Amino acid sequence: MRLTDIPTPAVLIESSRLERNLDRMQEAATARGLRLRPHAKTHKSPHIAAMQIERGAVGICCAKLGEAEVFAEAGVTDIRLPYPLHPVNAGRVFDLADRVRLSFIVDDPEIADAWSNAAQQTGRRLNVLVKVDVGFHRCGIDPVSNEAASVVQRIARLPGLEFRGLLSHAGHAYGATSEAEIAAIAATEAELLRDLSERSGVDCEEISVGATPTVRFSLEETGLTELRPGNYAYYDRTQVGLGAATFEDCALTVLARVVSHPARDRVIFDSGSKTLTTDGARGGHAGGYGAVLASPDETAPDLNLVIDRLSEEHATVRAMSGGTRLRTGDLVRIVPNHSCVVSNLVDHVWLVDGGRVVDKLPVAARGRIT
Amino acid sequence: MRLTDIPTPAVLIESSRLERNLDRMQEAATARGLRLRPHAKTHKSPHIAAMQIERGAVGICCAKLGEAEVFAEAGVTDIRLPYPLHPVNAGRVFDLADRVRLSFIVDDPEIADAWSNAAQQTGRRLNVLVKVDVGFHRCGIDPVSNEAASVVQRIARLPGLEFRGLLSHAGHAYGATSEAEIAAIAATEAELLRDLSERSGVDCEEISVGATPTVRFSLEETGLTELRPGNYAYYDRTQVGLGAATFEDCALTVLARVVSHPARDRVIFDSGSKTLTTDGARGGHAGGYGAVLASPDETAPDLNLVIDRLSEEHATVRAMSGGTRLRTGDLVRIVPNHSCVVSNLVDHVWLVDGGRVVDKLPVAARGRIT
Numbered sequence: 001m002r003l004t005d006i007p008t009p010a011v012l013i014e015s016s017r018l019e020r021n022l023d024r025m026q027e028a029a030t031a032r033g034l035r036l037r038p039h040a041k042t043h044k045s046p047h048i049a050a051m052q053i054e055r056g057a058v059g060i061c062c063a064k065l066g067e068a069e070v071f072a073e074a075g076v077t078d079i080r081l082p083y084p085l086h087p088v089n090a091g092r093v094f095d096l097a098d099r100v101r102l103s104f105i106v107d108d109p110e111i112a113d114a115w116s117n118a119a120q121q122t123g124r125r126l127n128v129l130v131k132v133d134v135g136f137h138r139c140g141i142d143p144v145s146n147e148a149a150s151v152v153q154r155i156a157r158l159p160g161l162e163f164r165g166l167l168s169h170a171g172h173a174y175g176a177t178s179e180a181e182i183a184a185i186a187a188t189e190a191e192l193l194r195d196l197s198e199r200s201g202v203d204c205e206e207i208s209v210g211a212t213p214t215v216r217f218s219l220e221e222t223g224l225t226e227l228r229p230g231n232y233a234y235y236d237r238t239q240v241g242l243g244a245a246t247f248e249d250c251a252l253t254v255l256a257r258v259v260s261h262p263a264r265d266r267v268i269f270d271s272g273s274k275t276l277t278t279d280g281a282r283g284g285h286a287g288g289y290g291a292v293l294a295s296p297d298e299t300a301p302d303l304n305l306v307i308d309r310l311s312e313e314h315a316t317v318r319a320m321s322g323g324t325r326l327r328t329g330d331l332v333r334i335v336p337n338h339s340c341v342v343s344n345l346v347d348h349v350w351l352v353d354g355g356r357v358v359d360k361l362p363v364a365a366r367g368r369i370t
Numbered sequence: 371m372r373l374t375d376i377p378t379p380a381v382l383i384e385s386s387r388l389e390r391n392l393d394r395m396q397e398a399a400t401a402r403g404l405r406l407r408p409h410a411k412t413h414k415s416p417h418i419a420a421m422q423i424e425r426g427a428v429g430i431c432c433a434k435l436g437e438a439e440v441f442a443e444a445g446v447t448d449i450r451l452p453y454p455l456h457p458v459n460a461g462r463v464f465d466l467a468d469r470v471r472l473s474f475i476v477d478d479p480e481i482a483d484a485w486s487n488a489a490q491q492t493g494r495r496l497n498v499l500v501k502v503d504v505g506f507h508r509c510g511i512d513p514v515s516n517e518a519a520s521v522v523q524r525i526a527r528l529p530g531l532e533f534r535g536l537l538s539h540a541g542h543a544y545g546a547t548s549e550a551e552i553a554a555i556a557a558t559e560a561e562l563l564r565d566l567s568e569r570s571g572v573d574c575e576e577i578s579v580g581a582t583p584t585v586r587f588s589l590e591e592t593g594l595t596e597l598r599p600g601n602y603a604y605y606d607r608t609q610v611g612l613g614a615a616t617f618e619d620c621a622l623t624v625l626a627r628v629v630s631h632p633a634r635d636r637v638i639f640d641s642g643s644k645t646l647t648t649d650g651a652r653g654g655h656a657g658g659y660g661a662v663l664a665s666p667d668e669t670a671p672d673l674n675l676v677i678d679r680l681s682e683e684h685a686t687v688r689a690m691s692g693g694t695r696l697r698t699g700d701l702v703r704i705v706p707n708h709s710c711v712v713s714n715l716v717d718h719v720w721l722v723d724g725g726r727v728v729d730k731l732p733v734a735a736r737g738r739i740t
Binding site: 086369 | 380411433434453454455457458478481508509510511512636638641643645647649650679682683684686699716737
């Protein structure tokens with residue numbers, strides 16, 4: 001089967017780019033003596049998780065129990081959830097902990113107490129890491145607060161819990177406007193974790209960081225043990241803007257077709273927010289909902305074409321100056337702003353090698369929101 | 371089963387509100403002698419399509435062939451695709467046209483020629499409507515251009531095609547900033563269609579309009595035959611902002627749980643862009659990714675709580691002044707900015723009646739992107 005035979009729109013994964021991205025990240029981590037534990041949210045595919053583990057990944061991360069259950073079923077044996085699980089889910093957590101080496105984060109002494117109690121009642125031990133807020137201001141304890149060290153000490157001592165270390169996510173790097181800013185975020189993250197680890201004086205088997213934009217700088221830091229990037233498997237337009245990748249590294253593209261050409265400077269693609277999402281451009285891009293490769297074998301974006309607006313099933317594309325050579329029926333490929341969320345919209349992705357279709361992979365953990 | 375037993379996050383449909391929304395729209399259309407043909411993209415549920423048809427809808431609309439195939443399989447017999455289908459899909463179109471009364475739009479004489487040829491080759495007739503651009507500037511012919519009338523005449527005469535009339539979508543009403551602007555958009559839409567119909571002089575069995583914000587004004591127009599709103603089944607925060615509904619009409623909410631409370635003025639819900647999407651607030655709302663009902667039985671939004679940022683699995687919620695009484699573990703409901711795209715993220719929705727779970731409905735046409 002040829003790429004041009006695929007019904008559009010469709011999500012394509014360029015096989016050689018995927019493999020190169022996985023190889024490079026593993027090699028970089030191994031060279032620095034760091035454990036790589038990729039976040040599987042990007043691909044949600046047991047097939048690709050297996051490729052990562054084959055290359056040396058120590059396990060994977062998932063965001064939700066539902067995703068972890070899919071990967072456990074597929075044979076992954078070490079799963080970390082960098083997510084503040086609530087004890088209302090204790091039943092599923094214990095079931096999963098019986099099947100795989102499971103760990104998750106806590107950022108609240110009261111919730112940690114509840115987990116400790118639940119674990120003791122069932123006679124088990126749960127692996128936890130303390131989530132540290134290094135500037136993203138989502139979850140996590142404030143590492144510079146007076147009580148930070150005592151919170152870590154308190155959680156580390158709780159019966160029923162096996163304290164594994166500290167974990168952070170520098171998600172604010174996605175808002176950075178320069179390489180220097182990203183480097184500074186990575187340096188501050190490592191420093192905050194090292195300091196908190198020292199101050200608390202408890203044994204941290206793991207000091208874990210992870211975000212694709214910062215990972216290249218985290219590699220240079222001391223005191224870290226684990227990297228958890230996810231997006232690096234596919235990359236996307238945002239990562240190109242943040243300097244973490246080039247367009248030639250982007251393994252995920254959306255194959256789309258021109259279905260209308262109602263004005264000289266306007267064409268309509270059959271890929272709307274149901275394939276691209278409305279996630280905005282980050283990393284300094286001018287705007288729009290993705291970069292357009294104006295034919296299936298093109299590798300550089302046509303910067304004259306801007307995906308101006310998305311409806312659910314239409315992309316309204318404007319030619320910035322003059323017209324466009326695209327004609328109704330033509331195929332294009334789109335590098336989306338954010339590849340992780342694109343995976344979550346489709347039941348399967350097409351693994352391709354140039355113009356040839358290699359495989360159709362189920363996105364087995366798609367839509368596992370609980 | 372009680373609502374509080376549902377694993378979170380989850381998409382809830384309030385049964386009584388859904389029924390009331392369907393009743394009201396059907397009654398309004400019937401009272402004006404207009405045919406109602408709801409767009410099924412909002413719910414993607416054969417169960418709800420059947421409720422609409424029972425109440426008097428003449429059929430449904432779908433955006434893509436894949437959706438239409440699901441509804442045809444479920445027994446819907448009259449399906450319109452207000453979408454510029456490309457002849458590359460002729461095989462699927464003819465298969466579907468053999469099973470249901472199918473119609474779709476064309477906005478390009480060359481594509482119409484190709485459909486005409488394909489139909490003649492197979493000895494069939496395809497029902498088409500000409501799509502008219504009434505100001506949204508997505509697909510459609512420009513009705514005030516010199517050639518508009520001759521394009522309609524030309525398409526109406528093509529062998530193999532059964533010309534059914536004119537169709538438009540006033541999607542630009544979603545960008546309106548006042549009721550008066552929406553009313554004016556609806557009036558202009560009807561006028562452009564009536565004029566083009568007259569000028570072209572061909573028999574238009576159907577003059578079809580459809581968008582939930584404009585439909586209340588389209589009801590007052592003359593010369594129209596069909597209304598195609600979709601969102602009215604569920605409504606959402608955008609429709610409230612556009613004056614098409616109140617929060618008490620919103621049938622779809624996302625049930626979520628507080629999973630972290632890392633600062634006095636910040637809580638984290640377990641519903642991120644994988645349940646809410648990053649579709650922005652429209653219709654004059656201040657921003658944020660939905661309106662928060664601060665407990666499961668609350669009906670009015672807590673305007674002090676702003677969903678400031680979405681990650682894939684987290685909502686970062688800020689209390690604008692002072693703190694919040696929400697505690698980790700608490701349940702909330704969220705009225706999303708855009709309900710149609712929320713349906714597309716989940717495999718099923720929970721039909722509820724107050725605190726009681728009535729049914730778990732599959733979103734059977736979810737993710738049918740081709």
